[in-house]
Amino acid sequence: MxxxxxxxxxxxxxxxxxxxxxxxxxxxxxxxxxxxxxxxxxxxxxxxxxxxxxxxxxxxxxxxxxxxxxxxxxxxxxxxxxxxxxxxxxxxKKTFNWETFIGAVSEREEGQGNIIVLDRLQDPGNIGTIIRTADAAGYGGVISVKGTGDIYSPKVVRAAAGSIMRLPIYFAESATETVDMLKKYGKTIVGTALNTDLYYYDADLSKDTAIVIGNEGNGMSEEFEKNTDINVKIPMSGSIDSLNAAVAAGILMYQSRRDKR
Missing domain, CATH: 3.30.1330.30 (Ribosomal protein L30/S12)
Known part of the structure; x- marks a missing residue:
């Protein structure tokens, strides 16, 4: 050769x-x-x-x-x-429009139609780890909202460890587009917030949920904050008021898997 x-x-x-x-x-x-x-x-x-x-x-x-x-x-x-x-x-790259994306999400039967939404995340390690965890937790797909770091950068690809090739990924132009289409397809939009009384383990995250993971420094965008169907929180001790985005996403996605038992 x-x-x-x-x-x-x-x-x-x-x-x-x-x-x-x-x-x-x-x-x-x-x-x-x-x-x-x-x-x-x-x-x-x-x-x-x-x-x-x-x-x-x-x-x-x-x-x-x-x-x-x-x-x-x-x-x-x-x-x-x-x-x-x-x-x-x-x-x-695999490419999807909304219809083919939702269809691909539905085909991943174990995922029960669940989606993880990346809302302007920036850290490549977080992005790749969330995608890999979504795959491992049986999620149906990923939505990357405009402003999120490049999913196909070498660092993200390494952190995702092959899950980018397995999970359907849709690239949304805005939070507004994402909210409109998630509601159209009957998804429950789940956000994370401190000012809620609902702990994640008391919410039903088992089916047709779209969990929004906000920017590492600023959280969810205003458009998502206004349009979530439910907000959940993760209990924390001491003076800690937030978790790493990938860790929080992993906790919530595996709760979805637990709820399906």
């Missing part, structure tokens, strides 16, 4: 450009790294091309898609992990 060594190579330049959100948005492509994620992308038919560095040429065997080798220098220029496994893939 020919080894690509030139920075002028078309595939190399595309992979390098996918390090920017602008190019990811323009092409509908992103990168995943590591053998497990690459094989998952290939199995799902989402991988456009698999790339291995010459020192890890054996990692390229068995992929049912286009595959090329980069010399070590070029590979290191496009890899985003500090200790790379020597293989990555260019992956095509």
């Amino acid at each position: 020919k080894v690509i060594t030139s920075k002028d190579n078309r595939i190399y330049k595309q992979c390098k450009a996918l390090g920017t959100k602008k190019h990811r948005d323009a092409t509908g492509l992103y990168l995943v790294e590591g053998e497990k994620l690459v094989r998952e992308a290939c199995k799902a038919g989402m991988a456009e091309i698999v790339i291995a560095e010459t020192d890890h040429a054996e990692n390229i065997s068995g992929y049912e898609t286009n595959a090329v080798l980069f010399d070590n220098r070029l590979f290191e220029n496009i890899a985003h992990t500090e200790t790379s496994q020597g293989v990555l893939a260019v992956v095509r």
Whole structure:
């Protein structure tokens, strides 16, 4: 197999450009790294091309898609992990409109139509962890409201550990659009707030709920605050008045799973 060594190579330049959100948005492509994620992308038919560095040429065997080798220098220029496994893939994003998104949510039977809403979250670790936890908790899908960090950035993709390829994700232009469509499709909009008497374990979160996780510093947007069907709180001791967004989301999503028993 020919080894690509030139920075002028078309595939190399595309992979390098996918390090920017602008190019990811323009092409509908992103990168995943590591053998497990690459094989998952290939199995799902989402991988456009698999790339291995010459020192890890054996990692390229068995992929049912286009595959090329980069010399070590070029590979290191496009890899985003500090200790790379020597293989990555260019992956095509799944796209949804509201109808196909809700349909995909419904198909995930274990999720009971539940959705997690990311309201202008910024921390890549939080975003990726919430998506991964939603997948693990059997949630049906994710809505990313405009102003939320890039879900396809390398840090989010790593934190999500493959869940981005499994969960349907809809990108909403605004909180207003999200509220209108959630109500249209019969979802109960659940917010988190301190000024409520309802603890999360006393609420029924088992089916057709859309839990809104607000911005790390500012909480839910005003539009969501005005339109939640119920607000819940998580009990806290001492002087602590809030939890990390991903931790709070995990508690609420697993309550949904508990309620389904």
